[in-house]
Amino acid sequence: MTFRATILTLYPEMFPGHLAFSLAGKALERGQWSLDTMQIRDFAEDRHRTVDDTPAGGGAGMVLKPDILAKAIDNVSEGDDLAPGRPRLLMSPRGKPLTQERVRELAAGDGVVIICGRFEGVDQRVIDARNLEEVSIGDYVLSGGEPAALTLLDAVVRILPGVMGNALSGTHESFEDGLLEHPHYTRPQVFEGREIPAVLTSGNHAAIEKWRLEEAKKLTAERRPDLLKGK
Ligand code: SAM
Secondary structure: OOEEEEEEOOOOOOOOHHHHHHHHHHHHHHHOOEEEEEEEHOOOOOOOOOOEOOOOOOOOOEEEEEEEEEHHHHHHHHHOHHHHOOEEEEEEEEEEEEHHHHEEEEEEOEEEEEEOOOOOOOOOHHHHOOEEEEEOOOOOOOOOOOOHHHHHHEEEEOOOOOOOOOOOOOOOOOOOOOOOOOOOOOOOEEEOOOOOHHHOOOOOOOHHHHHHHHHHHHHHHHHOOOOOOOO
């Protein structure tokens, strides 16, 4: 079954963005995954098509209105026989940080419905009432959820069956086994006086695997000791 992504956004023209290019773009053209956008503003009812309002309790910025967003979400669900099977993700810096493990789970499913926040964020009641899963792509604040949604989709689409051909098979990738990936080298043999480590050109596959694992462990210990906890 084709993996279906539906994006609720105030900026549908930001999609498919970079996902129109390279392997993800080819896979999109081939119909290996699909992407629909829905303009949240289309669900506003007033003359000015208002989607936001001032925060209750005061303070800076504006908040996306719950009634408008709920209508947009319900519209996806109505036209979607897969709705119960598609997680509804709200991109949010307060969300659970996205991991390769969650990316793998999402890629194994039927698709995703992604809601892109803007302004100060989204009224809490629609998050609760529509059971939205808040997902963060890192500890920094973007101006909108669109680049975060594209990032999440990029990570998911590249591991869909057939998208990367066999480029992924048999390769060790960062996070797949809880480690960062070992360093890579290619020709020339000598670059600005630096040589490719001899083991990699030895032809000894067992020794190469051992070296790669050791390098991966060393790098992870140096850069991301948090990943080694509990190992
Ligand atoms: N006031 C919010 C806060 O401090 O948590 C930040 C809102 S941000 C300016 C506007 C929108 O960008 C958010 O609703 C969310 O959709 C998106 N966004 C910003 N940073 C993000 C991140 N790290 N991960 C995922 N989405 C993010």
